Amino acid sequence: MSTGTPSPVSAPPAPETRVLLRTATARDAQMASAVLDRAGLQTLVCRDTPSLLHELSQGAGALMLTEETLEGRNAEALTQALSQQPPWSDLPILVLARQGADSRAIAQAMAAFVNITVIERPMRVAALVSAARSALRARGRQYEMRTLLQGLREADQRKTEFLATLAHELRNPLAPLTTALALLERKPMGPSETKRYYGLMGRQVEHMTRLVSDLMEMSRITQGRVDLQMAVVPLATAIRDAIEQSRPLLRNGGHALTLRISDETLAVRGDLVRLTQVFSNLLNNAAKYTAPGGQIGLFAREVDGEAVIDITDTGVGIEPEMLEPIFEMFVQASGASKAAQGGLGIGLTLVKTLVELHGGRVSAASEGLGHGATITVRLPLQAALEHEAAPDHRADGRPLVGRAVLVVDDNRDAADALAALLGDMGALTSVAYNGEGALRLALDRPPTLAILDLGMPGMDGYELARRLRESPQCAATTLIALTGWGQTADRERVRAAGFNHHLLKPMDVDQLVTLL
Known part of the structure; x- marks a missing residue:
């Protein structure tokens, strides 16, 4: 059992652990203070209500008052002061009451103060010390809540600033992208001029991809969902x-x-x-x-x-x-x-x-x-060890010559653009915009490689992969999931559906070539 002040998460300054005493007589105050001091509790005797209110504004762990000090304007002033506590605070009040029937002062105090404990006099010393320690422990929990709320407010402010930064950084590359697209649509251009704008657009897309990748990487790493190849x-x-x-x-x-x-x-x-x-x-x-x-x-x-x-x-x-x-x-x-x-x-x-x-x-x-x-x-x-040189995965300009590739995505623009890119790399591409159409194409002409979007309406990519794996014609087909979801649970679900690889959108073409 603790014999001192409470120990919140971060120890509050000394004024916030004090027991403020306000009694009817100086002798009562000295006796109560001596008992609590011997028990290791910090006390301060207040000679009148104004001095009590002043010390209360400097911080307190609990108030210990006698019934006589709660009559008339004293109670009104104390009620007014306690009504201004911050939301986390509910200051414990110990009232030392006269023996006998409940008085009007006690009844009013119990109605006015929420966190109040009434102790009848005369009392055992152990009861007084125990009540004071319990009040201070409860106050310590309130300090913990204050620290927690302050941390949450700071974290919320940081997140708000971060989201504003994110919006700003994403808008930056969108502006030249939008302008370049408008120019390409509005006027005919020669090859050299279009190449310049395509280069501009490529750089801005790369910048946006890096921003999103940083966010995903931060999420995985901070949650411990990263595998190190040691x-x-x-x-x-x-x-x-x-x-x-x-x-x-x-x-x-x-x-x-x-x-x-x-x-x-x-x-x-x-x-x-x-x-x-x-x-x-x-x-x-x-x-x-x-x-x-x-x-x-x-x-x-x-x-x-x-x-x-x-x-x-x-x-x-x-x-x-x-x-x-x-x-x-x-x-x-x-x-x-x-x-x-x-x-x-x-x-x-x-x-x-x-x-x-x-x-x-x-x-x-x-x-x-x-x-x-x-x-x-x-x-x-x-200690240093011998290392083999890492293989060079760089490929020539047409690394997919002769490969039959099926591209499946309900986003027609995304599917058509990817198919055109793979075709330019030598692949024999076919395109489907839903799971049912993709299944028909695959069973009719089994592809060497199928790149499947996962979040399609109707038959999604997971179901399509399972159906392809059940078909003898597509048993040797390499299945690649192309998705914006990259958490550990997503990767496990992809593996369970029968995929060979999991790539994040937008697809890194060099990574695809390396996989193949």
Whole structure:
């Protein structure tokens, strides 16, 4: 049993744990205070009602009043003060009542105050201490609720700001897309001019895809729904792959990149793709928040059995109070969204989660706004091993020559466009816009490969896959699910339906070629 003050989630300041005493006589106050002090409870004797109300405004864990102090204007003033409590607060009140029948003052107090306990005098010392401790424990729970509500309000505010950022970032690429489409529809153009607009549209679609992919990736990783393909990874390989991915952004910003790896044999145990993602995100982040022509550095070394990687920049910097919160979801440093050249501000959250999944940790340092920043990643070192060169999956311009491909999607534009693209790559394509039509086509001319949308009316993609798997003609057909749903449960359902692969919309053509 506790012998002190309550212990809420985060200990409140001392004034909020006090028992404020207001008694009829100074002797009663001294006696009650002495008993509670010996029990380890903090008390404060208030000589009159105005001083009680003043101390109450500074914070209190409970009030202990005698019946005599609840008569007349004193009760009205106390009722008025307690009516102004915030929603989370319900201050416990202990009333020491005279022995005998209920008085009018007690009846009025019980009607006016919700959280009131009446204790008849004379009383046992143990009863007084027990009642005070119970009141303080209940007050401690209220402080926990206050902390929780404050956290929820802050999280809600961050989500609101994040959604506004998301809407803004999605509108940015939509504007040039809409303009380019309007121009292509309104006037005839030569091949060189149309190629320029197609390139513009392709870049904007790629940008939107990256935004959506970041959201999906964040959802999977924060819920622990990511599988790491662990192996011994040369640190230099992950870093150089990351630089290649980030080079366009670094080049566009005119940034000078300094790379220094103290030992090329440094290796860690991890997932090469995910580690590359970590360093690429950090390099992209540095490029986005650094003015054109800035300096960016990546330095890797060994310190006390750990690989320590510093990514430095001469960008906007980070305020001291934001060095830790900046890794949290939906948090952006002050003014960062204006400095960034596109993005949702969740890159550092992705980095932190992935690094921790590898048994490492990440931290930020900065001398303040305008003085750049350093993000440091620490990963456990692993003895280096021999590695085979990764296969090169790049294909020529017509990697699907001779393959019979069935495209199924109730969105006619999406189905026709994908079929045309695959046809340009050499495939013999057929198209269906619903499950029933696709089943007839497949049984009549079994395809080598079928790319099926899942969310179709009537016979959906799951049912279509099961029906195709039951047919001897299509037993060897490779089935690919093409969908916008990518959670673990969705992938399990896809496997159970008989699909060979699961691709997310919009389809990565290079990924499809690699699968084949």
